[in-house]
Amino acid sequence: MSIFNNLRTKIDAAVKAASPAPWKTFQTRGGHYGVKDARGRMVVYAAAGLDGYGNGSTQADAEFIAVARNTMLTLLQESERLRAENARLLEALQGLYDVAGPPLAKDEEQWNDAVALAEKILPGKSGDA
Numbered sequence: 001m002s003i004f005n006n007l008r009t010k011i012d013a014a015v016k017a018a019s020p021a022p023w024k025t026f027q028t029r030g031g032h033y034g035v036k037d038a039r040g041r042m043v044v045y046a047a048a049g050l051d052g053y054g055n056g057s058t059q060a061d062a063e064f065i066a067v068a069r070n071t072m073l074t075l076l077q078e079s080e081r082l083r084a085e086n087a088r089l090l091e092a093l094q095g096l097y098d099v100a101g102p103p104l105a106k107d108e109e110q111w112n113d114a115v116a117l118a119e120k121i122l123p124g125k126s127g128d129a
């Protein structure tokens with residue numbers, strides 16, 4: 001399993017198990033911050049200890065948690081879209097390489113540069129046309 005697929009599986013499971021989005025921040029007593037889910041239930045909050053002080057949560061921390069929950073699927077979808085676009089572009093480059101190869105170059109040096117680039121991008125290709 002690729003790194004991307006492994007991350008996708010873990011993130012999908014975490015998102016499905018989490019409380020529903022969108023998550024929003026709120027201020028608790030004592031100036032600490034927490035996060036509530038779409039139903040208004042607390043997901044993360046500052047718990048006061050015996051001395052009455054919270055755990056030091058900040059608004060920035062709460063906002064980060066909420067933003068991460070609210071954007072994770074969008075980021076994965078965009079990553080998948082870009083991966084698919086990359087595959088289409090590589091396929092188009094492969095077709096161009098197969099059809100037009102050497103005639104695209106103005107001189108031997110340019111052709112050698114194109115071959116070197118194609119070999120980096122298109123595994124298994126060589127400069128022999």
